[in-house]
Amino acid sequence: xxxxxxxxPLLELDGLTxxxxxxxxxxLNAVTCTLRRNExxxxxxxxxxxxxLLTKAVLGLVPEGLRVLGGDVRFDGCSxxxxxxxxxxxxxxxxxxxxxxxxxxxxxPVAPVGRQIARVxxxxxxxxxxxxxxxxxxxxREVGITDPERRAKAYPHELSGGxxxxxxxxxxxxxxxxxxxxxDATLGLDATVQAQVLDMLVQRCRRRGLxxxxxxxxxxxxxxxxxxxxxxxxxxxxxxxxxxxxLRGPRQAYSRSLLEAAKARPTPSIARHTxxxxxxxxxxxxxxxxxxxxxxQVRALDxxxxxxxxxxxxxxxxxxxxxxxxxxxxxxxxxxxxxxxILFDGEDVTDLSAQKFKPWRRRIQMVxxxxxxxxxxxxxxxxxxxxSFRLLDPMSRGERERRISALLDAVHLPSSLASAFPHELxxxxxKRIGIxxxxxxxxxxxxxxxxxxxLDIRVRAQIIDLIxxxxxxxxxxALFITHDLNSVRSLAHNVAVMLHGRIVEYxxxxxxxxxxxxxxxxxxxxxxxxxxxxxxRATNVSEAIAV
Amino acid sequence: xxxxxxxxFLLRRPGALIGLALLLVQIVAILFAPYIASFSPTxxxxxxxxxxxxxxxxxGTDELGMDIFSRVVFATxxxxxxxxxxxxxxxxIGVPIGVVIGFYRGFLSTVVLRIFDFLQSFPIFVLGMALVxxxxxxxxxxxxxxxxxxxxxxxxxxxAEVLSQRERPFIAAARCAGANDLQIxxxxxxxxxxxxxxxxxxxxxxxxxxxxxxxxxxxAGVRMPSPExxxxxxxxAQQMILGVWWIALFxxxxxxxxxxxxxxLADALRDLTDPRxxxxxxxxxx
Numbered sequence: 062x063x064x065x066x067x068x069x070p071l072l073e074l075d076g077l078t079x080x081x082x083x084x085x086x087x088x089l090n091a092v093t094c095t096l097r098r099n100e101x102x103x104x105x106x107x108x109x110x111x112x113x114l115l116t117k118a119v120l121g122l123v124p125e126g127l128r129v130l131g132g133d134v135r136f137d138g139c140s141x142x143x144x145x146x147x148x149x150x151x152x153x154x155x156x157x158x159x160x161x162x163x164x165x166x167x168x169x170p171v172a173p174v175g176r177q178i179a180r181v182x183x184x185x186x187x188x189x190x191x192x193x194x195x196x197x198x199x200x201x202r203e204v205g206i207t208d209p210e211r212r213a214k215a216y217p218h219e220l221s222g223g224x225x226x227x228x229x230x231x232x233x234x235x236x237x238x239x240x241x242x243x244x245d246a247t248l249g250l251d252a253t254v255q256a257q258v259l260d261m262l263v264q265r266c267r268r269r270g271l272x273x274x275x276x277x278x279x280x281x282x283x284x285x286x287x288x289x290x291x292x293x294x295x296x297x298x299x300x301x302x303x304x305x306x307x308l309r310g311p312r313q314a315y316s317r318s319l320l321e322a323a324k325a326r327p328t329p330s331i332a333r334h335t336x337x338x339x340x341x342x343x344x345x346x347x348x349x350x351x352x353x354x355x356x357x358q359v360r361a362l363d364x365x366x367x368x369x370x371x372x373x374x375x376x377x378x379x380x381x382x383x384x385x386x387x388x389x390x391x392x393x394x395x396x397x398x399x400x401x402x403i404l405f406d407g408e409d410v411t412d413l414s415a416q417k418f419k420p421w422r423r424r425i426q427m428v429x430x431x432x433x434x435x436x437x438x439x440x441x442x443x444x445x446x447x448x449s450f451r452l453l454d455p456m457s458r459g460e461r462e463r464r465i466s467a468l469l470d471a472v473h474l475p476s477s478l479a480s481a482f483p484h485e486l487x488x489x490x491x492k493r494i495g496i497x498x499x500x501x502x503x504x505x506x507x508x509x510x511x512x513x514x515x516l517d518i519r520v521r522a523q524i525i526d527l528i529x530x531x532x533x534x535x536x537x538x539a540l541f542i543t544h545d546l547n548s549v550r551s552l553a554h555n556v557a558v559m560l561h562g563r564i565v566e567y568x569x570x571x572x573x574x575x576x577x578x579x580x581x582x583x584x585x586x587x588x589x590x591x592x593x594x595x596x597x598r599a600t601n602v603s604e605a606i607a608v
Numbered sequence: 609x610x611x612x613x614x615x616x617f618l619l620r621r622p623g624a625l626i627g628l629a630l631l632l633v634q635i636v637a638i639l640f641a642p643y644i645a646s647f648s649p650t651x652x653x654x655x656x657x658x659x660x661x662x663x664x665x666x667x668g669t670d671e672l673g674m675d676i677f678s679r680v681v682f683a684t685x686x687x688x689x690x691x692x693x694x695x696x697x698x699x700x701i702g703v704p705i706g707v708v709i710g711f712y713r714g715f716l717s718t719v720v721l722r723i724f725d726f727l728q729s730f731p732i733f734v735l736g737m738a739l740v741x742x743x744x745x746x747x748x749x750x751x752x753x754x755x756x757x758x759x760x761x762x763x764x765x766x767x768a769e770v771l772s773q774r775e776r777p778f779i780a781a782a783r784c785a786g787a788n789d790l791q792i793x794x795x796x797x798x799x800x801x802x803x804x805x806x807x808x809x810x811x812x813x814x815x816x817x818x819x820x821x822x823x824x825x826x827x828a829g830v831r832m833p834s835p836e837x838x839x840x841x842x843x844x845a846q847q848m849i850l851g852v853w854w855i856a857l858f859x860x861x862x863x864x865x866x867x868x869x870x871x872x873l874a875d876a877l878r879d880l881t882d883p884r885x886x887x888x889x890x891x892x893x894x
Contacts, residue, residue, distance in 0.1 A: 395780050415788065422786045435777040439799045449785035498785070 070095035071272040072119065072157075072240050076132035079111075079118055087130055089114055090296040096240065096272040101263065103283035103304070104276045105319065106293030107517040108488070112276045115293070116242045119274075120153050136240070155185040158233030162245040164225035168217035174228045175201070175213025178235050185236045200231040205261050223254035230262055234269075241266060241273045247282070248515075251380040252544055256588035259286055278517055280323040281547075281590030284308060292316045308592070322522035323592045326529065326551035339407055340368040341538050342392065342425075342506055347401035349387050349562075361387040362398065363562035369506065369538045376541040376549045376570070378585065379559035385542045386430075388559075389508045392540065393427055394418055406505075423453050426499035430511040432491035436483040442469075442494055443479040449501045468497040472527060489520035496527065500535075508540045513548045525551050546589045550574065558582050617880065627872030630865055637684040645678035649835040658847070661854050668854040671847060674833065676840070676855060680862050683835040686747060687866070691816035693751045695809060698758030703805065705759070706766025707793050710801075711774055721767075724760035732757055732819065736828040750829045754816050765808055769801035803878055810874030814867035821863070837863050 073095050080087030089111045096102050106112050117123065119134050121141045134141040136152065144152065153159070161167050169177055178200065179193035188196070194213070201209035204227040217225055226246065233241055243262070247255040263286050266273050275287055283290050283304060290307050292300040292315070300313045311317045349362040361384045369375045377385040390396045392403060394410070403411045410421055429435030436445055446465050450456055456464075466476035472493040483491060492512070499507050512528065513521045525548055532539060532552075541553055549556060549570065556574075557567040558581065566579045577583045618624050637644065647665075653673035661668040667676035709717035736753045743749040773779070774797060782796050821838015823829030830836040832843075837859040844856025 390780075393780075393784060395783060419786055422784060425784075427781070427784050429777050429781055431777060435781045437778045437782070437796055437800070448782065448787070452786040452791070495781075498781070501785075 069097065070135075071098050071137065072096040072274075073135040074115075074119070074132070075135065077115075077118060077134055078129070078131040079114060079123055079127055080130050081126060082128055082130060086296075088127065088296050089118065091132065092293075092296075092298045093132075094291055094298060094301055096274060098239075098272055099267070099270040100289065101266065101273040101275055101287045103287035103290045104274060104293060105278065105280060105283055105290060107278065107519065109295070110293040111296040112293055113244055116159065116244050116274065116276055119240075119242060120157060120159065121149050122153070151185065154181055154233075154238075155236045156238055157240045157242060158236065158238035160229055160233045160241065160243040160246045162248045164229040164246075165217055165220075165222060167229055168225060170217055173214045173216055174220065174225075178213075178228070178232050181232050182235045197231070197235065200235055201228070203265065204228075204231045204234070205257070206231075221254075222250055223258060226250060226254075226258050227261070230258070230265075234265060237269075239271065241271050242276070243273060244276045245278070246275075247277075252546070253380065253584055253588040256590065259590075262286075279590070280320060280518065280592045284592050285590045292319065319518050320592065322519045323547075325547050325591070325593075326525060338370060340404075341371050341373075341406055342540070343368040343402075343404040344388070344392065345402045345404070347388065347391055347403070348399045349384070349391060349396065350399045360562050362391070362401075365401070365559075365562070365564055367557050367564065367567065369540060371505070371538055372532075372536045373555065374532065374539040374541060374553045375555045375557060376543060376553035377557050377559055378543060378546065378549060380544060380585075382561075383559040384562040385559050386510060387562075389427065389510055389540060389542050392508060393425060419453070423449070423502040424505045425508070426502060426504040426506070427508040427510065428492075428495050428499045428512060430514065432488060432495045433483060435495055436491060438483055440482075441479070442481050442483070442486075445483070445494060446479075446498050446501055448498070453502060464501070468501055471500060471531065472497045487520075488516060489523065492516065492520070492524055493527070496524075496531070500531070503535075504537060506538045506540065508542065510542045511545070512541070512543065513545050514543075521548075528552060546586065547591065558585065618876075621876055621879070623872045624876030627869050627876060630869035631873060634684055634688060634866065634869065637681050638688065641681050641685060645675070645681045647675035647678040649674065649679045649682035650833040652833070658852055658855075667858045670840070670843065670855045671852075672833075676858050679835040679840060680837070680858050683837045683840065683859065683862070684866075686830065686834060686836045687817055687820060687838075690747055690751050690754070690820050691813045694754035694758060694816050695812045697751070698755045698762055698812070699805070699809070701755075702759040702762030703766050703798070706763035707770055707798055707801070709763070710767035710770025711789070711793050711797065713771075720763075724763060727756060728760050733823070733826055733828065736823045737826070740828045745829075745831050747830055747834075750820055750823055753823065753828075754819060757819070758812055758816075761812070762805060762808065765804055766798075766801055769804060770797050773797045773800050802881070806878050806881065807874050810867075810870035813870045817863055817866060837866075 074092050077089055077092045078087045079089040092115060094102070104112050104115065114124070114127075118129070119141065121134075121144070123129055129142060136156065141149070141152065168174060172180075175194060175197045178197035179190065182188060182193045182196060183190070198209045198213050201213060206212050206224060206227055212220070212224070220228065230246070246262070247258055250258060259282060275282070277283060287304050290302055290304050291298050292311070292313065294315055300307075300311060300316050302311070307316070308320070311320055344365060344367050347362045347365040348360070350358050350360050352358040363384075365384070365388055367375060367377075377388060379385045387396065391398045398411065401411070402409055405421060405425065410418060413421070443465055446468055447461050450461050450464060465479055469476050469478060474490060474493050474497070478486070478490070483494070486494065509528070512524060516524060528539075529552065531537070539552075541549065543549060553570045555568070556570050557564045558573070558579065559565070560581050566573060566577070566582045573582065574586065577586055618628070651674065653669070655673065656665070656669050657673040658671050659665050659669045665675050665677065667680065669675055705720065709720050732753065735756065736750070739753050740749045743752070779792060779796060782792050787796070817837065820829055820836065821841060824836055824839035825842040830839055832839065840859035841856045841863070844852070844859070847855050
C-alpha cells in the first residue's frame with residue numbers, strides 16, 4: 062500500500078465528544094484519530110455508529126440539538142471550534158471538501174452544473190465568472206466527464222447518477238482543498254460505475270496529495286482504496302489500523318465479526334435433479350415494451366428466456382435499467398409482458414385473468430427491495446404477515462395467530478413484534494418481516510428483489526444466512542434480482558447476466574465466476590470490490606492504486 | 609387505543625384540550641339551548657331595541673329587540689347542523705369517488721373530473737340562488753349547495769393522494785398477497801390517503817359556516833328571524849358604523865371559536881390516526 066509522504070497530521074481529532082448533554086450517552090464518544098497528507102482513511106461502521114456526524118463535526122456543523130461536549134478538532138494546528146464564522150466558511154468547501162451521498166439530491170436542480178461548480182469556487186477565491194467557468198470545465202474533464210463543455214451546461218436531471226457523483230466530486234475539488242470528506246459517496250451507484258468513480262477519486266487524491274476520510278459501510282471499498290481503517294461502533298472509535306494488518310486479523314471482536322460478515326459464504330450445494338424433472342418456472346421469449354406506438358418506446362425486456370427447476374436458485378444480475386426487475390414483475394403478473402410466455406409448473410399463466418391467477422399467488426411470492434416502503438405504514442406486523450391468510454386461506458383467529466408467530470420464529474424474530482408498526486423496526490427487522498410475509502403461503506418460488514442492498518454488513522450477512530437456511534429447510538426455488546455479486550456467490554446455483562433487456566450470459570454460478578465468457582460479464586466481475594482475493598484474479602482498483 | 613394512552617396523548621397537546629373544551633361548550637349549547645337562553649331567539653320586542661350588553665340582556669339586543677345571547681346559543685344548532693351535514697355527506701360521497709378516479713385513470717375518470725371542473729367553476733352564490741328558488745328557502749337547501757361545493761374538493765384531494773400512493777411498493781406487495789382492486793383501494797390506499805382529508809375537514813367546516821353566512825346575506829340562505837351566526841353578523845355589520853358593535857361582535861366571536869375548535873381537533877386527530885407520528889418509538893437494543 063501507499064506510504065504517506067508526510068507524517069505531520071493534517072487533521073487531528075482529539076477526544077471529540079458530541080451529544081445532547083446531561084445524562085444521555087454521547088453520540089460521539091472521545092473520538093481520537095489523525096489524518097495525514099496523502100492518506101486515505103476509511104471509516105467503517107454500521108448505521109447509527111456516528112460516522113456521518115463525525116464528518117459534520119469536523120466541519121464545525123453540529124446539528125441542532127447537539128453540542129460539542131469535549132475534545133477538539135484541529136485543522137492545520139488550530140481548532141475548528143475556536144474559529145469565527147468567516148474562517149469556518151473558508152474551511153467548509155474551501156480547505157475541507159465534502160462529498161455527500163445521493164449526488165443528484167445534492168445538486169441545485171435549477172442551475173447548470175458548470176455554474177454550480179463555478180459558484181463554489183467564487184465563494185472562496187476572487188476569480189471572474191469566465192475564469193471560474195473554464196476552471197470548472199477543466200475539472201469536469203479531470204474527473205472523467207466526456208465532452209465537459211457541453212455537460213457543464215446540463216442541468217442535474219439530465220445527468221446519470223454516476224455523472225452527477227463526478228460533478229459533486231469536481232465541486233469538492235475545485236477549491237483545491239487539503240482534506241476531502243467522502244460520506245458514502247458511491248452509495249446507490251451501479252457496481253461498474255462505483256468502481257470507476259472510486260478509481261477516479263483515489264487517483265485524483267493521490268495526485269494532489271490530499272488527506273481523505275472515506276466513510277463507508279462496505280469493507281470491499283476500504284480494502285481496495287484505503288491506507289488505514291477506523292472502525293466505529295456506537296459513537297466510539299474502537300480500532301484504527303493499517304488496512305493490510307486489519308485484513309490479516311482485526312484486534313477487536315466486533316471488527317472481526319464485521320470482516321467475517323463481509324466475506325462470501327461457500328456456494329450452496331448444487332441441487333440434484335433427475336433429467337426428467339420438469340422446470341418449476343419457465344420464461345420463454347419475454348418481451349416488454351413501455352410506451353405506445355406514437356411515443357418513444359423502451360424495450361425493457363427483449364426476448365428473455367430462463368427456467369428454474371425445483372429447489373434451484375437463479376440470479377438475474379445486471380445494472381439498473383437492464384430489465385431484471387421487469388422480468389420479476391412479469392413472473393408475478395404485476396405487469397404483463399408484451400409478448401412471450403410464462404409457464405409455472407408446466408401451465409401457461411401468462412394470460413390468466415387476475416381472478417384465475419389468484420390461486421397461483423399462493424405458490425409465487427416476492428420479497429421486495431426496500432423493506433420499509435413495501436410495508437403498509439398503517440398496518441401492524443400481525444396484519445402485514447397475516448394478509449395473505451386472510452385473503453387466500455380463511456382460517457380462525459387463533460390459528461392465524463399461531464401461524465404468524467411460527468413465521469416470525471422462522472425468520473428469527475420474537476413473536477412480541479407482531480403488534481409493532483413497521484416504523485418501529487430496524488431495517489434488518491423490516492427485511493425479515495418482508496421475508497416472513499412472502500413465506501406465509503408456503504410458496505414454491507420466491508422472488509427476491511435486491512435482498513441485500515442498503516443493509517449494514519452484519520445485517521446483510523444475517524439475511525443471507527437466513528435465506529440459505531430457509532431454502533435448505535423448505536426446499537423452495539428462488540429467483541434473485543440483484544447487482545450484489547457477493548450475495549450471488551453465496552446463494553445462487555445459476556446466474557443470468559442481463560444487459561439492455563437481454564440475457565448475455567446464462568450459466569452455472571461456478572462457471573460464470575471462474576471463466577466469464579462475455580466482455581460485459583468480465584466488466585461486472587472486475588467492478589466487484591471483494592474483501593478477500595478470489596483465486597486467480599486481482600481487482601482493478603488496487604492495481605490502479607499500485608501504479 | 610385505550611383511555612390511559614388517550615389521556616396521555618391529550619396532556620401532551622394543550623391545543624387538543626382547548627379544542628375538546630370548545631367542542632363540549634358547543635355540544636352543551638346544542639343540547640340545552642332552551643335552558644341556557646333566557647329569551648326566545650325569535651321573539652322581537654320593539655320596546656327594547658338595540659340595548660347595549662349588560663343587565664337583563666347579557667349580549668344586548670339587536671334593532672328588532674331580539675336577545676343576542678339567546679340567538680347566539682340557538683344558532684349553534686342551526687350552524688353546526690348545516691356544516692356537519694354538508695361536510696360529512698360530501699366526505700361520504702367525495703372520498704370514494706376520489707379513490708376510484710385516482711386508482712383507475714381511464715376515460716370515465718376524466719369525464720368525472722370535467723364534471724367537477726364544471727361544478728367548481730360555477731359561482732357558488734348563483735348556484736345557491738338557483739337552488740333556493742327551486743327547493744325553497746330551507747336550511748336543507750343551504751346544506752345541498754355546500755355539499756355540491758365540497759364533493760369535488762374532497763374527491764380531488766383524495767385523488768391526488770391516491771395517485772402517489774398507488775405506485776408505492778406496498779401496493780404491489782398487497783397484490784402478491786392476493787388482494788383484489790377493491791381491497792387495495794379501500795384497505796391499503798385509503799387509510800394512507802386520509803391525512804390531508806382529515807385536516808381538510810376542519811377547513812371545510814369553517815368554510816361551511818362562513819358560506820352559510822354569505823348565502824344568508826344575499827338572501828339565498830337562512831331567513832330572518834331564524835338564528836344563524838352569519839346572518840346575525842351581516843345584520844350587525846350595518847349597525848357597526850353607528851357605534852352599535854355588539855350585534856355583530858358576539859356571533860362573530862362564536863364563528864371564530866367554532867372554526868378554531870375544529871382546526872385544533874383536526875390537528876390532534878391527524879396525529880392520533882397516523883402511527884408514525886406517535887412519538888413513542890420503542891427503545892431498542894442493538
